[in-house]
Each structure stands twice: as structure tokens, then as C-alpha cells.
Amino acid sequence: MSGRAGADGKPRRTLPWGELPRPQWPADSASPSGLIVIDKPAGVTSHDVVGAVRRLADTRKVGHAGTLDPMATGVLCIGVGRATKLLQYVTGTDKEYTATIRFGIETTSDDADGQITARRGVGDLPEDLCEIRQRLTQAMGELRGDIAQVPSAVSAVKVAGRRSYDLVRAGEGVELEARTVHVESFDMVSAPRQTTAEGVAVIDADVRVVCGAGTYVRALARDMGNRLGCGAHLTALRRVRVGPWRSDDAYEIPTLVKLIAGGGALPLVSIDDLCRDLFPGIEIDVTEAAALRHGQFIPGQQRTAVPVAGPAAAFCQGNVVALVSRRGGLLKPDLLLQP
Template identity: 35%
Template sequence: MARKRKGRDISGWLVVDKPAGITSTSVVNKVRWAMDAKKAGHAGTLDPDATGVLAIALGEATKTVPYITDALKSYRFTVRLGQATNTDDLEGEVIARSDLRPSDDEIKTCLGQFVGDIMQVPPKFSAIKVDGQRAYKLARDGEDVELAARPLWVEELVMIDREDSDHVLLEMICGKGGYVRSIARDLGEKLGCFGHVRELRRVWSGPFEAANGLSLDQINEMAKTPDLDAYLQPLEIGLSELPEVKCAADGATRLRNGNPGLVIAHDVTYGDECWASQDGKAVAVGVFKAGELHPSRVFVPSQDAE
């Protein structure tokens, strides 16, 4: 018999301003402990040395993670020009150098090549799986990892500052699956001077902003107290990218049992994915068809909230 996971049956989102030097998984574990939660996950990994918004989903909110992962995100990052590293960031070994330094205008012009629908090759030191193994593990073992290019939507990529000839501060808004390290690497190659990421910060991700996130020190101070619970945001925030339909008690009961349920919908057409609410609380996510929602994900009310 499987052992029942201990902890509170609590659902919602806690926004963390992740510091450098810790993995995203470690932050999730810290939040799960501090909230005494049964279940927790995050919406989009940040590299250990990256900082910024890391949205932690608790309980039923974990079912909304894909919608945050798919949402646009904003990154601010500094590119070190003149050097390429094997990890495409500061932690790696320098594998190529150049004395060439492009002008501001040359950089701004080149950035346009990385806007819109682009194809991007992930860094060799990444969590992409190759024949069942993580690429970074193969790279650490000295294997020559070849990763396929992947599509990426880049909404915006602009130059913010140039502190000196070696460093340029950029801001990017992009969709799911983007690697900032790849942008730095490819930009350096296009400019003919090489490049890697020196600093990286995720400013916002979907509806969540780093400016509103808690530090790990704050989380430690408030751990397992009502003070920390007060920062928990409702799971419905994770559905903000989807249209909302509403249902009465009968419809909610059918949906929670996994059956199509009657909903009241505005500005929704046949086949749209949307979420149903009852009294403002999420009931299910599904596809709208002829006045009914056909559920694909169902939310179980938190016992702690009842």
C-alpha cells in the first residue's frame, strides 16, 4: 500500500523571488516545508545562478501549471561579449575569445534577427533528454551532445544598457521553452565576437512578478505560520490566460464527477478551452461544446478551505 503523503491539503500559488545559488527544486522543497503542504511544484525552471520570479503551485494549483508555463515571460540579462563558454554562462569554461567589440548600433540591429518565430538550439548543459539521459550529464562526462533546434516565439528583445564595451544588458519577452543562454551564445556568434550570460533575472512570468515575490529569508521567518498563508494567492490566478465560464451547483457536481456540465458562457465559441467557476472558485478546465464544458482537468475543493 502506498504511503499517504503528510501535510496540509492546501491549494494556491506562492510567488518567490529566487536568489542565485539554489536550484528551482530546492525552492519548491523549501516552500512545501514552510507551508506544510502535501503537494507542490513550480511553473518553469530557473538555472541555479538565475534570480527572479519562481511561482510555486500548491495542491490543486499544480493542475494549472501548464497554463503558466505556456504564458509569456520577461527576462533581463547581461551578456558578456568576447568570450564563449561551454555552458553558455559565467560558470562554464571559456572555450573561445575575441577582441572584436560591436557598436551599440550593430548590437541593436542584430537583435532583430532574434524576434518573432525563431529556431533555437538549447545549451549542451541543459535538462533536455538525449536517449533517456539529461544533456548536462552527458556533457559533464565529456560526450559531444548534439541537440536539435526548437521553435521559440520571441515577442521582444531590446538593449537596455551598455555598462562598458564588454557587457550589454538586454530584456527579452518570450514564450515557452526559451533559453536565454542560447540567445547570448547565438547573438555573440552573429556579431562575430562570442558571448555568454553573466547575469540573468526573470522579471515576470504570466501574471506573477518578481517584485511581488517573497525572499527565502522571509519564507523562513514566516514558515508554518498564518503570516505566510496570507501571501498565498488563489489557484484561479493560474487560469488567467483562459476564458472563464460559470456554472450552477448542478453543473459543478457533474463537472467534478468528470462529466460534461451546463455552463453560462460569453465570448466563448465551440471548441474553445476554458475554465468553469462556481461562486468564483475553479471547478474544471475543459472544452466548450454546445452550452456544456467537457472537462479535462477537475479541481477538488481543499479540505483545509472548507
């Protein structure tokens, strides 16, 4: 669906939240910084959501922590202002999804947005369901833990500098390399059910997945279908959690529109609280805080909260100053968060 033409002459897509208000901040107010958790609707891209938050926050400094496909819904963590510096750490947290896998049909994208490439069908007879459920349970077990996963061809993975999805849309063949991902849990949440679609018998299974960064749930569905020999794709996908942030914490864009139109502010997770959620914390004094701001190391021998690998958040009087990590018996500043 399209609307008025943009600056490039191409028609703008009409987004479900319509025209967005621009906030009226006092001239002397600081630009907002923090994390906001959005409940992304189906049919829009993650970049569409970033664009909406840019408008509502009145700043270009906005980014997201992990793409959700247009078909998918759920938790999309958006960084605003200085919080964009921390998005790489949000992206690295584990994710939880609910999804519906349809066995018996394959698509180009491994989800319902792709073109159908095969209608194999599966489970024509009622007695087939018991056997298939046993095979599903076995296949899920094989796809838990650290696994080698080939990303879906229609993905943002780059091949020779070009996005894989651009190559697929151009009709070019794509061969992506497998990468190691971690699947903490992969389980059915209800009994699989027989139905028909596209003129063939299919089986739908509702699943729950908890996985590490870089895991494609679409690829899990594809690999399940390959193991059963019938093909499969996702018909629904919802991200219900990113790290400590759940869908219950998420805001829909229309809710934020009403808030801003009424003169309110975006409900941002502060930089301080974001760091408390992501990292172990240590307390430093004013002198040490000044040293970190100047790029200097501070003593670290007695600070056992700082992990051997990975950063900790250094707080001074309740405010985060920097992310620090170990360098011998000292702590070095990795990322300055307070000017």
C-alpha cells in the same frame, strides 16, 4: 559549501536560508493549496526552492513552473497542493527577463557558470563600439518573432533518455535539435560598454527579453555572439515576470521563514484567483457543477467566453469547479479542481 551529512552519507549543501521551521497546523486543518511566487536568489537551484517550500508548507505536493538556472535570480512560480495541476498552464505563459551579455568570451553553458572555451575578445578600440552597437541592433532584430533555436548544451533537454547537462558533464558530445520558440521583444536597455575580462577586451550589453515558453536566453546570447563572430555568454540573468506575476509580487525564502516561525501561513494565490489570472471564466449553476464533477458534459452554445481552442474556468458561486473546453455545442470537463 556543504554541511551535515544526509541520509545517503553525502554532505548536504548549506543553503542561504539555513534551517527551515516546520509549520504547526491544527490536526483538522486542510493541506494548503495555491501558488506562491518566489524571488529565487543566485547560487541555488529551482529544486532547492521547491524543497524549501515543501518544508514550509509541510507537504510533498509542490512543484515549479519553469526552471531558473542556478546563476539566475527572480520569479519562480511554485505550485502547492492542488495548484500543481495548473503548473503546466503557468509554464505556458510568456516570460520577461533582464540580462547582461558579455561579447568576446564563450563558455560551455553559455553563461558565467560554465567553463571558458574561447577568449576571442572584441572592441579593442573606442571607435569599434559604434559599429558593434549597430551590429547588435541588427542581430537582435534577426532574433525576434518565431525563430529556430538550438537549446544550450548544458540544459535539461533529454537526449536518448538522459539530460543534456549530464552528457556534457560526462565529456560526451551533444547535438540538440532546433525548436521553434517565440521572442516577442529583444532590446538593449542601455549603451553597450567596453571593459576587459580574462585578459581580453570585451563588450557588455544589458538587454531585456520578452519571450514564450521554452526559450533559452542563454542561447540568445550565444547566437548573438555567433552573429558578431566573437562569441558571447550571459554574466547576469533575472526573470522579472512570469505571465501576470512580477518580481514585485515575489517573496524571498527568509521572509517566508520568519512568517512561518511566527505562526503565520504561506501567502498563497488561491486556486480560484489563479484560474481567474490564467483563463477566461464562465459561471455555471449547481446542477451543472455536479455534472462536471461526475465527468459529464454541459451545454456550451451560449457561452461565448469559452475559446475555440484552449480551456476556460467554470465557476459556481464564486468557486472554480473545473477547467472546460469545447466539444461541438457542449463543454467537456478537462480538469476537475473542486471535489
